[in-house]
Amino acid sequence: MKSKNIVFTKPYTTELIEEEVKPLGENDVLVRLAFSTISSGTERANLVGEVNVSVASYRTVAKFPRRVGYSSSGTVEAIGSGVTDVNIGDRVALSWSKHAQFCVVPSHHVYKLDDSISLEEGATWHISTFPMAAIRKCKIEIGESAIVMGVGVLGMMAIKLLKAAGACPLIAVDPDEKKRSIAKKIGADYVFDPFEEGFANKVKEVTGGGANVAIEVTGNGKALDGVLDCMAKYGRVALLGCTRSSDFTIDYYRKVHGPGITLIGAHTNARPDHESAPTLWTTRDDVLAVQKMVRHGRLSFIDLVEETHSVNNYRSVFDRLANEKSFPVIQLDWRYLK
Numbered sequence: 001m002k003s004k005n006i007v008f009t010k011p012y013t014t015e016l017i018e019e020e021v022k023p024l025g026e027n028d029v030l031v032r033l034a035f036s037t038i039s040s041g042t043e044r045a046n047l048v049g050e051v052n053v054s055v056a057s058y059r060t061v062a063k064f065p066r067r068v069g070y071s072s073s074g075t076v077e078a079i080g081s082g083v084t085d086v087n088i089g090d091r092v093a094l095s096w097s098k099h100a101q102f103c104v105v106p107s108h109h110v111y112k113l114d115d116s117i118s119l120e121e122g123a124t125w126h127i128s129t130f131p132m133a134a135i136r137k138c139k140i141e142i143g144e145s146a147i148v149m150g151v152g153v154l155g156m157m158a159i160k161l162l163k164a165a166g167a168c169p170l171i172a173v174d175p176d177e178k179k180r181s182i183a184k185k186i187g188a189d190y191v192f193d194p195f196e197e198g199f200a201n202k203v204k205e206v207t208g209g210g211a212n213v214a215i216e217v218t219g220n221g222k223a224l225d226g227v228l229d230c231m232a233k234y235g236r237v238a239l240l241g242c243t244r245s246s247d248f249t250i251d252y253y254r255k256v257h258g259p260g261i262t263l264i265g266a267h268t269n270a271r272p273d274h275e276s277a278p279t280l281w282t283t284r285d286d287v288l289a290v291q292k293m294v295r296h297g298r299l300s301f302i303d304l305v306e307e308t309h310s311v312n313n314y315r316s317v318f319d320r321l322a323n324e325k326s327f328p329v330i331q332l333d334w335r336y337l338k
Helices: 040-048 125-138 153-164 177-186 199-207 221-228 252-257 283-295 311-323
Strands: 002-010 013-020 028-037 071-079 091-095 102-106 110-112 146-149 170-173 190-192 211-216 231-239 262-265 307-310 330-333
Touching (some): 002 311, 028 091, 071 125, 125 231, 125 262, 146 153, 146 221, 153 177, 153 211, 170 199, 211 221, 221 231, 307 311
Parallel strands (some): 170 190, 211 231
Antiparallel strands (some): 028 071, 071 091
């Protein structure tokens, strides 16, 4: 059986390549994709050839080909002999999938969708667990103030999750006016441009002395330096964005040591694989939590999707990803693949 898969074959080059689908294992599920959501930060870094020095492999040379696209949804086509929680024909959301016509994934990365939940919604869930894990690690309490640095897809999801967690006031920061407008629409109490004069003082004014919690999504050293100026004493800062470049300096004595700031590594893989613990949930348990909140009308991410494109137009989409400074939240529609 063959599948048409999106592959980054070299820097700035995307191809749709037909490849053999790997054999189905005892606990595997074969899914025909319907939608996949682009995670712009990670996928742009892979497309342009940035090195993932922040993860366990510590590679120093970018290697190709690369395959990405870890948040998706579709319909079950086949199941292994040991799979009992989904059946052929079920509509499902997936974790750690790929941008591919057919995906074979372990059953614990598959989540059956209720009839009331769309495939488009389900395709956002895995990405949402990234900011969810960061927020859990910050141990935010109802009524504490929070600031989100960067309003891309992860920042948008962080705003929604922080609002659901009771953060107040909730501040969003981005140099793009359109992103700030979106942040305000989805729940931010205040929005700021990080380059405006007196930015940090304005944050301290609206929070009554500084933010208790920060979710730094940009992975930019200057953004981290800037958000530290906005923090309250004993504040917690989650480093959610992948800081692939270490070429920046922080005044740790004045900005971290003195005010007692906690810096928290929040890469999505810095979590347990099998058993959740307080502030450290597995990916599966976080997806199930999102599913529960969506089912009860407490949360939804589908309204964050700004554009949907047929996968047949993949090349123009990924060309934009490589070259546009402000990339929208985009889903690929696989249902009419040629």
